[in-house]
Amino acid sequence: MAIGAIILVAVGSLLGLMSRQADQTAERTERMDVASHALSALARDIGSIARARWAGPGPRNFVFAGLPDRMLFSLDRSDADHPPSSFAIRLQGTETKDGSAILRAEASLSPLDRDEAALDFAPAHTIYIGPAPVRFAYVVAPSAGGPELVLDAWPGGEALPIAVRVSFTDPASGEILSSLRVPLRIEAEAGCAAPQKSFCSRFDPRSVEEQGKSGAPTRNMGATGGR
Incomplete structure (x- = not known):
């Protein structure tokens, strides 16, 4: 009876461990699915960045700014019912009580705007909410024969990155759950x-x-x- 009790306790412990592992796997899979959908939405915007520039005398810098949790860039829009127009898009990662979120806001962009302070952004809406925080990184064009460089922040100015890397990380371990390198489809x-x-x-x-x-x-x- 003692041996049987020990075996039952061992089996119960094993089943409990397997159940916890199954729950953790299901939770991780769900987080990855949510992050993957958010990555697709972000890639559509980031991959279509336009080469708009701020107005003003002197060097006319690109409408682009990049930090690990924030991006500002421009998009062009045109359809059959409306004339072509340009918009500034602001993506902002933020902490929430349940984890993290990504907010997206846009503002009309005119040839007279000199900097971000001149833009009138509409109320932001949430394009992702979940436990995994987002991180942006910026890829520098490689020099002759050299490797690509990845920066946590983009200095702005008269240059644009050749790609943006978007990652979602596990808040506990820091492990990357999902990552996507989005090349900018802009040449000149x-x-x-x-x-x-x-x-x-x-x-x-x-x-x-x-x-x-x-x-x-x-x-x-x-x-x-x-x-």
């Missing part, structure tokens, strides 16, 4: 089709003058336009 401003007549951040008039003097073809590597 429309003016680059005729750079001598329109604005193009990749066009350097000095290189053209030097090419004419030397008679040798050269490639402009100084202004990449933030590929």
Whole structure:
């Protein structure tokens, strides 16, 4: 009877352990599903970033800012019923009593806006809520023969990252639950089709003058336009 009792206790402990592991696996799977849906929604916006610039004299920086839990960028919209328009999108990760959330807000963007303070954002809506916090990281174009660099914050200015990495992490272990590298489908401003007549951040008039003097073809590597 003693041996039987010991065996029953052992079996009960094993069944309890298996049940807890099954619950943890189901909870982790649910978190990953929620995070994956949020990743898809974020990728649609981030992958379509437009090359809009702030107004003002001097260097005209891109409408883009990036922190580990926050992004600001622009999108272009056009459809049959409305004229083409530009919008600024703000994504903000925030803590909640149940874990974390991602808020999305947008504002109309005009050619006269000089910085984010000039924008009038509509009330934000939640595109993700769950226990896993979001983290953004920004991929720098590699130099010749070098690896890609990933930054926690983007300094802004006259360059854009070539991709944004969006990750959801386990709040307890810090382990990445879901991660996606979203390449920015932006190559050059429309003016680059005729750079001598329109604005193009990749066009350097000095290189053209030097090419004419030397008679040798050269490639402009100084202004990449933030590929």
